[in-house]
Amino acid sequence: MAIDLLMPKLGLTMTEGVLLEWKVRPGDAVARGQLLYVIETDKIATEVEAEADGVLEAQLVAEGETVPVGAVVGRLAGSDEASGAKPRPNAATEDKIQVSQPRAIPASPVSRRGDAQRIVATPLARRMARAHSLDLAAVTGSGPRGRIKAIDVERTLGEPRQAPEKAGAGNAIRAKPSATQAAMARRLAEVKQGVPHFYLSTEIEVSALIALRETLNADATAPRLTLNHFVLAAAGRALRDHPNINRVWSEGELLAFAESDVSMAVETERGLLVPVIRDAGRRALDAVAADARDLVERARSGRLSAADMTGGAIAVSNAGMHDVTWVTSIINPGQSAILGVGSVRSLFRPDAQGKPELRREMGVVLSADHRVHTGVEGLAFLSSLKAYLETPMRLLRQI
Structure with a gap:
C-alpha cells in the first residue's frame, strides 16, 4: 500500500514550504522514527520522520522546490501507517495521513561519525559542506555539544562562505540566497506590498523602569533582567487590555487569539527568528523573562521547534543596543x-514650572495592519504600553 507524504502545515498562516533536503532515496528501507525529509518555511527548518516502517517508493518533489501545504512530496510503500508532516491534526490532511511530529533541524543528527557518534550541524553548515563536497566528519564543531556551525565549515575550507558567481561588471559578486533567505525575502515583500501598514510612535519615560531594574539586578542570586524583558511583559499586558489588537487577517477573515502571546525577534546565525512567549499578558515579569532567556538560548543553539515559532499577533523588535532612536519595522x-524599540536617551525636558529636567526616554514605533486595526485602537494600545513601562512595579505580579 502506497502512502502519500505531504508538505506539513506549521502554523495557521502557512500556505507553502520548501522541500530543503531528502534524507532517503527511492528504494531505501525506512524504519519508524527515521528522518525522511527536511522542509523549510519563512520561519524555521523542520525535519519530518516516518510514522511506520516501509520503503520509499518515489520522490515527487525535488530538493529546493516550493510547494503548497498539503501537496504530496513523495510516497512510502509497504506500510499501512502514513507518514506526515505537521504537529497537530489539520482538516485538509487529517483523513489522508497519520501525522508525524516535525522538529527543528539543529537539535537532531545530520549524519554519523563511525557507528556510534552522531554529527550535529546547522542547516547553513550542511548546505555549505554539500556545496564544497566536504565530509562533516572532518569538521570540528564549536557550538553547544560540538554542533557544527557555518564558521566551522569556513575554517575547515579555508575560504569564504560560498564560492560566488562573479557579476558582469566591477567588483560586484552574485550569490544564490539560501532557501530561508529566499522565502523570507518573498514573504516580506508580499507583506510590505499586500498589507496596508500604518505607523504610530511615542516616547516613553523610563527612569523609574531603569531604577527598578537596577534594584532587581542587585540581587546576585537572581537571573539578570534586561530592558527588553520589561517591554515584552508590558506588551503582553497592553495586548490583554486591548483584545482587538490580538487579531490577525487570515484568508479574508479576522482571527482572534485567546491568549496574549508576544513574539520576540532574535538574531541568529541562520537569520532572524521570531519565537513566541506564551500568554505574556497574564504572567509576572520574572516568568516572562525566564521564557525569553530560554527562547533566545534555544534560537541561537538551533533548538527551537515549529511550535515555538507559531502564533501571536504582535512581535517586539528591540534595536536599542545599537544606539538607534526609532525602529520602523515590517510586520512579520x-x-x-510589530513594535520597534529604540535606545534609551538622556535629554532635558521642561518640567511643570518650565525648568529643564533630565529625563531618560525610549522611542517606540507601532507598525500595524490597517485591515485589522484602526488608528484609535493602535493609540490605545500604545497608551497602555507607555503606562506599564512608566509605572513598572505593576509588571512584577501575575494577573
Whole structure:
C-alpha cells in the first residue's frame, strides 16, 4: 500500500514550504522514527520522520522546490501507517495521513561519525559542506555539544562562505540566497506590498523602569533582567487590555487569539527568528523573562521547534543596543503588528514650572495592519504600553 507524504502545515498562516533536503532515496528501507525529509518555511527548518516502517517508493518533489501545504512530496510503500508532516491534526490532511511530529533541524543528527557518534550541524553548515563536497566528519564543531556551525565549515575550507558567481561588471559578486533567505525575502515583500501598514510612535519615560531594574539586578542570586524583558511583559499586558489588537487577517477573515502571546525577534546565525512567549499578558515579569532567556538560548543553539515559532499577533523588535532612536519595522508574515524599540536617551525636558529636567526616554514605533486595526485602537494600545513601562512595579505580579 502506497502512502502519500505531504508538505506539513506549521502554523495557521502557512500556505507553502520548501522541500530543503531528502534524507532517503527511492528504494531505501525506512524504519519508524527515521528522518525522511527536511522542509523549510519563512520561519524555521523542520525535519519530518516516518510514522511506520516501509520503503520509499518515489520522490515527487525535488530538493529546493516550493510547494503548497498539503501537496504530496513523495510516497512510502509497504506500510499501512502514513507518514506526515505537521504537529497537530489539520482538516485538509487529517483523513489522508497519520501525522508525524516535525522538529527543528539543529537539535537532531545530520549524519554519523563511525557507528556510534552522531554529527550535529546547522542547516547553513550542511548546505555549505554539500556545496564544497566536504565530509562533516572532518569538521570540528564549536557550538553547544560540538554542533557544527557555518564558521566551522569556513575554517575547515579555508575560504569564504560560498564560492560566488562573479557579476558582469566591477567588483560586484552574485550569490544564490539560501532557501530561508529566499522565502523570507518573498514573504516580506508580499507583506510590505499586500498589507496596508500604518505607523504610530511615542516616547516613553523610563527612569523609574531603569531604577527598578537596577534594584532587581542587585540581587546576585537572581537571573539578570534586561530592558527588553520589561517591554515584552508590558506588551503582553497592553495586548490583554486591548483584545482587538490580538487579531490577525487570515484568508479574508479576522482571527482572534485567546491568549496574549508576544513574539520576540532574535538574531541568529541562520537569520532572524521570531519565537513566541506564551500568554505574556497574564504572567509576572520574572516568568516572562525566564521564557525569553530560554527562547533566545534555544534560537541561537538551533533548538527551537515549529511550535515555538507559531502564533501571536504582535512581535517586539528591540534595536536599542545599537544606539538607534526609532525602529520602523515590517510586520512579520502571519501577524498584524510589530513594535520597534529604540535606545534609551538622556535629554532635558521642561518640567511643570518650565525648568529643564533630565529625563531618560525610549522611542517606540507601532507598525500595524490597517485591515485589522484602526488608528484609535493602535493609540490605545500604545497608551497602555507607555503606562506599564512608566509605572513598572505593576509588571512584577501575575494577573
